[in-house]
Each structure stands twice: as structure tokens, then as C-alpha cells.
Amino acid sequence: MKSVENNLYRIFERHFPESREAVLIDAGGGERYTYDDAETQSALLAQYFTSLGLEPGDRITVQVEKSPQFLWLYLACLRAGLVFHPLNTAYQRAELEYFIADAEPAAIICDTKKLPLFTELAAGIRHLFTLDSDGTGSLFQSCRDSVREGQIAHGFSTRALEPDALAALLYSSGTTGRPKGIMLSHRNLAANAEVLVQAWGFTSADRLLHALPVFHVHGLFVAIGCVLASGASLVWLPKFDVAQVLERLPDATVFMGVPTFYTRLLQAPTFSAGLVSGMRLFISGSAPLLAETFNAFKACTGHVILERYGMTETNMNTSNPLRGERKPGTVGMPLPGVEVRVVDENGKVLGDVGAVGNLQVKGKNVFRGYWRMPEKTAEDFTGDGFFNTGDKASIDSDGYVTIVGRSKDMIISGGLNIYPKEIEAVIDKIDGVVESAVIGVEHPDFGEGAVAVVVAQSAEKLAADDIITRLKTSLAAFKVPKKVVFVDELPRNAMGKVQKNVLRQRYAGLLKLIQ
Ligand code: MLC
Ligand code: AMP
Secondary structure, eight states, X not given: OOBGGGSHHHHHHXXXXXXXXXEEEXXXXXXXXXXXXXXXXXXXXXXXXXXXXXXXXXXXXXXXXXXXXXXXXXHHHHHHTOEEEEOOTTXXXXXXXXXXXXXXXXXXXXXXGGHXXXXXXXXXXXXXXXXXXXXXXXXXXXXXXXXXXXXXXXXXXXXXXXXXXXXXXXXXXXSXXXXXXXXXXXXXXXXXXXXXXXHTTOOTTXXXXXXXXXXXXXXXXXXXXXXXXXXXXXXXXXXXXXXXXHHHGXXXXXXXXXXXXXXXXXXXXXXXXXXXXXXXXXXEOSSOOOHHHHXXXXXXXXXXXXXEEEETTTEEEEEOOSSSOOOTTOOBEEOTTEEEEXXXXXXXXXXXXXOOEEEEEEETTSOOEETTOHHHHHHHBOTTSOEXXXXXXXXXXXXXXXXXXXXXXXXXXXXXXXXXXXXXXXXXXXXTEEEEEEEEEEETTTEEEEEEXXXXXXXXXXXXXXXXXXXXXXXXXXXXXXXXXXXXXXXXXXXXXXXXXXXXXXXXXXXXXXX
């Protein structure tokens, strides 16, 4: 049954500080935004979208730089029942074309710089607005004009929704075929936010230093979700920049980041225990945190990083404890309401302590399914409702989960996923290329970095730079391999399958010295 209580915004609102004058965002240099700003601006925008005829369930595609106004836009979508569809700002034309065609948004919000591109791509889309990093652009301007002309009034009643109403659509590329839209409901996001607030002890006194991008689960649903569901505040940075993080750390109580954030901080000569004496918690996730980084951080600051594990399809599944032992190299125990199990290739549950198998999860946090891909959804869920994560894991005698690898062919570079299949498909189309294999190898900054191993018709005619340049025109730059090597042939097993493990071993040290 429809109820406003199913709306994630309402769940957040219940935790807002009594005084709406409390600061929600402290962007530095005296630039502050209150909970009242969040309420008023999101109401205005939700009202405006409704006046344009946008209906619950309509998708709103957003590719803009990080700004407080981005947050008002997200909240407006929640309030109006619109489906928030954020995109990595690094995506290029071909990637954007796909997402727009697949998501069929009713409105697109982009940066002014990208307006000409989106004008082309958005043919047939009802509304196209701009929003720039300083909050200017046609979106809020049109909204204000509508108020001035008396077309809309201030105030908006957050919409009643079905319990499973869609809140967000996030795409992940696939190990096969086309990228999949991951459908996250208000219920999924609410369940996870409330569990994380408890698990990590968030209160309205917390100030979370936010340096993550806002178009992924980590920065948006985990970090911002914890703050909004506890009435806390955000110490806001436009992106991760070591100098700015060092400057703002003394203003914060909690920090969240991917492992690269921690390795970069440890390399900063001025990073010290004194700088973080007011912090109560450092959280890491999205990629494996090396025990070496965990130990170095403890030695440098006295703080024990809390590592957790999640994915876009499921939000957060496991976490090391707030109180109790945080074991390096593990991702902790299942969060309340989340079931995890390890199974063999036939789906048989492996009960033995330490047995390695495929990790499956179940809970209110697990997504509704893939957008318009019922077969793919059915393939990834078991008959008893568990989702196959594609991660390999083991569980120790205390119940701590260790992610030991992946059954999916995926590289995680600086917390961003790269699907070799997608890169290989582009390389293989380049004239002079016979075939290619993209692998992930150790990278000193990003954890893993992509390397392309290419068989060319004639090595003299193709240079590594040609391949890199070509890839940069059609793929987000972070997906472009850091190195290209040419080989006469790819190693194959008896079945003819490329042996990526052999390539990973052969090129294991290739990126070690890269910066
Ligand atoms: C940037 N570059 C990368 C990269 N980030 N290359 C590989 N991997 C990355 N992660 C490349 C750029 O394309 C560019 O290449 C060059 O590095 C400089 O770009 P930059 O933008 O100046 O880089 P920088 O600001 O230093 O960014 C690095 C970073 C950023 C680590 C700060 O990638 C980041 O914020 N990562 C976090 C991602 C995240 O939020 N993941 C969570 C996903 S949610 P060129 O060739 O143009 O010079 C999820 C679920 C869960 O996974 O469990 O949380
Ligand atoms: P994404 O699709 O971007 O949500 O990435 C999810 C994937 O990131 C998971 O399936 C894991 O492979 C990986 N991941 C997330 N957190 C961790 C972690 N703490 N340790 C190891 N891998 C992680």
C-alpha cells in the first residue's frame, strides 16, 4: 500500500535535527548550507518537476559535478518519487548514448560545458537542464522563474509511494554484454542507511569529511545516507585532494574512502596523529584494503581503519565492528538483516570454516533486479532469494568474511570498476588489432591498474600510444589501460580460453613503478 512512510526522504526527515538551522553542509571558507536549505530547495525542485508533468517512476539522468545543489536534486527526486540516475562525470559520448537510450529518462541534467553534446543525445527527451558546480545553470533558474511567475508555490508534500518504489538506477558494466541498470528501491536504501547509522554509531554530533564522488553508492548512499539518517553534517570537498583533506580533517569526526585515499594520505609528509586526534572513525571500502595499509595507518595515527564490503546491487553487506576486533584483510561480519553464505560451483552451501567459495547475500538491502533484464535478474538470484555477488570469499570461525578474489572478470582501480570485456571490445575494433586481453595488475596508487595485452597484425604499424589515444575517445579515461604490451599470441588453455591468470603473472610487476 502507498504510504509516505515508504519514501526514503521521509525516513531521513525523521532524523533531521529539530532546529533546521543546523548545518548540513560545511563547504569551507564560510560557505554553509542548513537542513532548512535542504528542505526548502528540494521542495521547490520537487514542486517544479511535478509542475512539468514528471510522474513517479520517471527517470532523471544526472551528469554534473559535485555540488550542494546536486544533493538538493537527489532529495527532490526522492520526494517526488522520481528515479535518480546519476552518471560518472568521466563518461564519454558512446557511454552516455547507451545509458540514455536504456534508461529513457524524462529529464536530463548536465553541466553547461556538455550542453551541446547532450542536446544531440537528448533528442526526444522531454526536458534538458544545466547545473554547474557553483549551483548556477538553467535548472534552479527555471525553478526560481516559475516561483516568480506564480506558477509554483513554496512547499511540497513528499509523495506517498509503494514500499518497493524505485529510488535510483545505477549502471554497472558487465562481464558479458551490455551494462545493466541496477534498480534500487526506497526500501533498499532506507534499510541500509538505518543499519549503517547503528553499526557505525552515527549521531547528530558527527561531521563526515566527504571527498568521494557523489555518483556512486559509496559517496551517495553510504556517506550521505549515514549523515541524513542521523542528522549529522558533511564537511564537503569537491573531490579527493590530499592538501584539502589534510586541511579539513581537524573539522571532522568521520572519514570514508576507498583504499587509495588512505595510501595517498600516508604518503603526505604532514599527515600525523595530531591532525586526526578529533576523529572517531575511519572507514574503508569499495576495494580491498591491504593489511599493509591498515597497519601503517594504525602505526601513524593510532586509528584502526574499519573495513566494510558492499556493491552497487546490494549496498553494504558486511562490516568490521565499531566495538570489537577489526581484523585486517577481512571485511567483517554480516550487518544486521543481511544473510551471507559461501557456496560451491553447484550452489551447495560450504559450511566448513575457511572454505572458499562464491559469496551470496540476501536481505532488504539487496536490489530489486536489473532494469528491463528479467532473464539476467533471474540468472543472478538463487531459488531461495540469495544474490550471487561474483566475489569469492571465506568465513572464519568468528564469522568474519574475507574476500579472496572474484569469479567475475573485473578490475577495481582506485575504487572504480573496469570490465575488461568492454575495453577489449573497443581495442579489437581498432584497425590492425587481431585480438586483445585486458588484465588487472598491482598498481601502487590505484591498487589495481589495467594493462592491455594486444596481438597486432603488424606490430610496427601499431604503437601503444595509438591504442591509448583511440580508447580515450570512446571510454571514460579511468578505464583506459595504463600500459599496452604487444605479444605474438595470447596464452590459451586446452578449451581455447585465454589464460588471464598466466598474463597476470607474467605482467605482475609492470605497473609497480608507475605513478
Ligand atoms: C582517475 N584516474 C584513474 C582513476 N581515477 N585511473 C584509474 N583508476 C582510477 N580510479 C585517471 C584519470 O582518468 C586521469 O587519467 C588521471 O587518473 C587523473 O585523473 P584525476 O581525476 O585527476 O584523478 P584523481 O582526482 O587523483 O582521482 C583518483 C581518485 C578517484 C582515487 C581520487 O578515482 C576516486 O575518487 N575514486 C573513488 C571512486 C569511488 O567512489 N568508488 C566507489 C564506487 S561504489 P588521464 O589519462 O586523463 O591523465 C562501490 C560499492 C562500494 O564500489 O562497496 O563502495
Ligand atoms: P561496484 O559494482 O562498484 O559496486 O563494486 C562492487 C565490488 O567491489 C564488489 O563486488 C567487490 O568485488 C568490491 N568490493 C567492495 N568493497 C570491498 C572490500 N572492502 N574488499 C574487497 N572488495 C570490495
